[in-house]
Amino acid sequence: MISNKKSSKISGFYKMSVSERIEFVKDFSDLTEEDVSIFSSSLDIETADRMVENVLGNFELPLGIAVNFIINNKNYIIPMATEESSVIAAASNAAKIARIKGGFTAECSDPLMIGQLQLLHIDDVAGAAQKIMNHKNEILKIANDQDKILVDLGGGAKDLEVRILDSPIGKMIITHLIVDVRDAMGANAVNTMCEALAPMLEELTDGKIRLKILSNLADKRIVKAKAVFDKEKMGGESVVDDFLESYTLAAIDPYRAATHNKGIMNGIDSLIIATGNDFRAIEAGAHAYASRNGQYTSLSSYYKDKDGNLVGELELPMAVGIVGGAGNIHPKARLCKKILGIKTAKELGEIVASLGLAQNFAAVFALSTVGIQKGHMSLHAKNIAVMAGATKDEIDKVSDQMIKEGKIKLDRAKEIIEEIR
Numbered sequence: 001m002i003s004n005k006k007s008s009k010i011s012g013f014y015k016m017s018v019s020e021r022i023e024f025v026k027d028f029s030d031l032t033e034e035d036v037s038i039f040s041s042s043l044d045i046e047t048a049d050r051m052v053e054n055v056l057g058n059f060e061l062p063l064g065i066a067v068n069f070i071i072n073n074k075n076y077i078i079p080m081a082t083e084e085s086s087v088i089a090a091a092s093n094a095a096k097i098a099r100i101k102g103g104f105t106a107e108c109s110d111p112l113m114i115g116q117l118q119l120l121h122i123d124d125v126a127g128a129a130q131k132i133m134n135h136k137n138e139i140l141k142i143a144n145d146q147d148k149i150l151v152d153l154g155g156g157a158k159d160l161e162v163r164i165l166d167s168p169i170g171k172m173i174i175t176h177l178i179v180d181v182r183d184a185m186g187a188n189a190v191n192t193m194c195e196a197l198a199p200m201l202e203e204l205t206d207g208k209i210r211l212k213i214l215s216n217l218a219d220k221r222i223v224k225a226k227a228v229f230d231k232e233k234m235g236g237e238s239v240v241d242d243f244l245e246s247y248t249l250a251a252i253d254p255y256r257a258a259t260h261n262k263g264i265m266n267g268i269d270s271l272i273i274a275t276g277n278d279f280r281a282i283e284a285g286a287h288a289y290a291s292r293n294g295q296y297t298s299l300s301s302y303y304k305d306k307d308g309n310l311v312g313e314l315e316l317p318m319a320v321g322i323v324g325g326a327g328n329i330h331p332k333a334r335l336c337k338k339i340l341g342i343k344t345a346k347e348l349g350e351i352v353a354s355l356g357l358a359q360n361f362a363a364v365f366a367l368s369t370v371g372i373q374k375g376h377m378s379l380h381a382k383n384i385a386v387m388a389g390a391t392k393d394e395i396d397k398v399s400d401q402m403i404k405e406g407k408i409k410l411d412r413a414k415e416i417i418e419e420i421r
């Protein structure tokens with residue numbers, strides 16, 4: 001049963017004008033006129049100046065919307081901030097195919113982040129590690145004293161793990177503080193706790209603390225997404241087989257896996273940026289996770305169900321927040337969260353993973369059939385036409401002509417402009 005009445009399925013969305021698209025989004029997400037005005041506004045310079053150092057202005061990215069998504073039986077439209085053409089159209093198209101079999105299902109684990117404390121210069125590392133574990137409750141209490149609000153919300157430091165690592169500079173003890181960060185990304189909360197624990201761990205072990213910082217390999221905060229892609233809609237079971245042959249290379253070869261995962265991140269980063277989250281943290285976590293078994297591999301996996309349809313699954317760490325950070329300050333990030341209608345970071349993580357899977361399916365599907373350039377070329381040709389000086393009325397004529405000739409080049413665009421003027 002679909003839980004919301006408004007459908008995210010819409011045909012020919014790309015053919016609408018910008019204002020028609022905004023009208024659709026306004027209606028779908030119950031936006032106010034004030035919300036809508038944010039689409040065309042820029043971050044004010046005072047806010048920008050408070051966010052980072054040495055500010056000169058803002059750097060804009062196009063913000064689009066992917067349509068047709070059903071995730072966990074709910075319709076979603078998904079804001080995406082990206083400079084890359086075809087990405088948003090591809091995600092929307094993949095979501096349309098996934099919809100036939102009910103859309104995406106996704107599940108995010110509890111929001112557990114890891115903080116690392118590095119202890120050095122200890123003679124008896126095994127004894128010191130044992131001492132740390134013997135004082136676990138005391139350590140967790142000091143950590144939790146740093147963030148009463150988080151604890152009141154049901155989060156806070158929950159567990160401790162100790163690892164002994166050998167290194168060229170001697171043995172070291174790495175203490176992992178496991179923190180439930182609730183709806184935050186969690187870096188601030190975890191780093192504050194780690195710094196507060198440092199003196200106590202030094203005293204307890206007679207060692208020296210060096211690093212005390214969050215780990216971006218958030219492998220206790222994992223999201224999984226899954227979808228079934230209808231074989232008929234894909235062009236028949238032989239196309240599913242072609243897809244699986246293409247996918248296999250990503251599973252066995254890091255050279256292909258890097259590109260395959262880049263396609264996943266095309267979707268993921270766009271939404272991470274649109275919601276004001278830290279895309280470097282997500283990227284770092286994703287690629288480290290992709291190497292967890294000793295060889296870098298695909299973050300997604302694909303197989304056929306008993307009826308010959310394609311099943312896709314994606315699993316990766318998901319350190320996203322809906323409170324705190326830039327996402328609270330940046331008006332467009334706040335608006336994007338409103339468009340999604342999300343209530344928890346867990347829900348956002350589930351959307352992010354579903355979008356990543358959609359993006360990945362779309363790329364591999366295109367690569368296994370018509371190739372990626374066909375889709376890319378139309379927007380690329382339009383960009384070249386603009387660069388060559390085509391006016392609004394000339395852009396389509398110039399780009400269509402270049403595509404027809406199979407020659408998408410700046411000098412040819414200039415010639416065509418002269419020919420049609």
Ligand code: MEV
Binds near residue numbers: 084260263264367372
């Ligand atoms: C381009 O941005 C992403 C792709 O290369 C992904 C892939 O090859 O799977 C098309």
